[in-house]
Each structure stands twice: as structure tokens, then as C-alpha cells.
Amino acid sequence: KNQVEQSPQSLIILEGKNCTLQCNYTVSPFSNLRWYKQDTGRGPVSLTIMTFSENTKSNGRYTATLDADTKQSSLHITASQLSDSASYICVVSDRGSTLGRLYFGRGTQLTVWP
Amino acid sequence: EADIYQTPRYLVIGTGKKITLECSQTMGHDKMYWYQQDPGMELHLIHYSYGVNSTEKGDLSSESTVSRIRTEHFPLTLESARPSHTSQYLCASSGGRWELFFGEGSRLTVL
Numbered sequence: 747k748n749q750v751e752q753s754p755q756s757l758i759i760l761e762g763k764n765c766t767l768q769c770n771y772t773v774s775p776f777s778n779l780r781w782y783k784q785d786t787g788r789g790p791v792s793l794t795i796m797t798f799s800e801n802t803k804s805n806g807r808y809t810a811t812l813d814a815d816t817k818q819s820s821l822h823i824t825a826s827q828l829s830d831s832a833s834y835i836c837v838v839s840d841r842g843s844t845l846g847r848l849y850f851g852r853g854t855q856l857t858v859w860p
Numbered sequence: 861e862a863d864i865y866q867t868p869r870y871l872v873i874g875t876g877k878k879i880t881l882e883c884s885q886t887m888g889h890d891k892m893y894w895y896q897q898d899p900g901m902e903l904h905l906i907h908y909s910y911g912v913n914s915t916e917k918g919d920l921s922s923e924s925t926v927s928r929i930r931t932e933h934f935p936l937t938l939e940s941a942r943p944s945h946t947s948q949y950l951c952a953s954s955g956g957r958w959e960l961f962f963g964e965g966s967r968l969t970v971l
Contacts, residue, residue, distance in 0.1 A: 750902075778958055789866075789950055789962030790903075835903075839958075848960075850902035 752851035769819040769836035782835040866963035881936045881966045883951030891954040892934040941970045
């Protein structure tokens with residue numbers, strides 16, 4: 747069964763600190779992996795998209811890594827800000843249709859305290 | 861910012877009422893999707909459309925129905941709402957191979 751598992755389920759850090767969120771997947775075949783940020787009560791917003799050949803991609807203070815061999819990804823947040831408080835969702839796509847079937851993780855709920 | 865809009869953002873209704881959740885996008889995307897999301901759970905695909913007059917059911921069984929008469933419009937309808945339909949409904953659209961843009965969501969509460 748194709749699955750996407752995220753850890754930790756929730757995380758609390760102090761403003762200015764760094765943190766790393768994990769995503770393990772069993773989706774096969776693999777097409778791409780995305781990280782989304784979802785603020786409370788809002789829709790998800792894309793942070794990064796990585797294909798099989800990419801092992802790191804940055805978007806400002808967000809850096810995602812991908813190890814397609816071990817089927818693991820991480821999202822590193824540098825110098826956290828209060829606005830980083832959100833749910834971070836890992837989404838993996840297989841090589842089905844043009845968009846591919848999407849498999850969603852349950853998200854990591856990050857809270858940044860002042 | 862993605863140009864995809866959902867209305868209403870919040871809706872509280874009584875059991876048995878008919879409701880329609882609206883979703884519109886101004887990006888000219890052919891592919892549109894409806895997802896259902898409950899707190900702490902993953903998004904589940906309930907309907908999708910690859911173009912006008914094309915609609916398909918998703919992975920999660922849903923009593924809702926959708927229509928795609930115009931490219932930019934993908935409404936979701938519940939003929940008779942029940943408390944089990946209480947959830948957040950997210951509309952999304954895609955025009956390219958990898959991009960997927962979400963609306964802000966419609967939070968439905970059925971009493």
C-alpha cells in the first residue's frame with residue numbers, strides 16, 4: 747500500500763531556532779515529492795517540488811532534501827519566525843497520469859513561540 | 861498568489877439541507893479537484909475533472925456531486941447534508957505537469 751508518513755506529528759520551537767521535519771514514503775513508482783505549508787483555516791501553499799533527480803531544493807528559509815533510494819525527504823526551516831506556525835504537508839506523486847496520483851501525509855503541526 | 865476562489869468560506873446548516881460549494885479559477889486550468897480534509901488527517905480526493913463535461917469520482921466515496929460546465933467553474937453539491945458531511949472541502953486546479961494550486965477552503969458544519 748502506498749503511504750506517506752510524516753514525523754513528528756507536532757513540534758514546538760522558539761522563534762529564531764531551526765527545525766527539521768521528516769517524510770518517509772513507500773509510493774512506487776515515484777515521480778515527484780512536494781512540501782506544502784497550510785496555515786490554520788487556509789488552503790495549502792506549495793513550498794518545493796522535487797523530482798527523482800533532485801536531492802535538494804531551497805525556497806528562502808525552507809530547504810527540502812530528497813533521498814529517492816531510501817525514500818526519505820526532510821524539510822529544514824532556518825531561523826524560524828512566528829509566521830512559520832502552520833501544518834507542513836508532504837505529498838508524493840506516482841508516475842500515473844500527467845499530474846500523477848497524489849499521496850498525502852497527515853502533516854506536521856509546527857508551532858513557533860516568541 | 862493562486863487565482864482560485866472558494867465560497868462560502870464557512871457554512872453552518874441543518875440536516876437535510878441542499879448546499880453548493882463554489883470553486884472558480886481564473887488561470888484557465890483544465891484540471892480541477894475537490895479534496896476533503898478532517899483535522900489531523902490527510903487530504904482525500906473526492907472528485908476531479910480534466911476538462912469541460914468531464915468529471916470523475918476520487919478515492920474517497922462521497923455523496924456529493926460535481927459539474928464542469930465551464931472551464932473556470934467546478935461546483936460541489938450535497939443534495940441532503942448530514943452531520944457526517946461536516947468537514948473542510950478544498951478545491952484545487954492544475955495547468956502544468958507538477959503545479960497544483962489550492963483555494964482557501966470551505967468549512968462545512970452540519971448540525
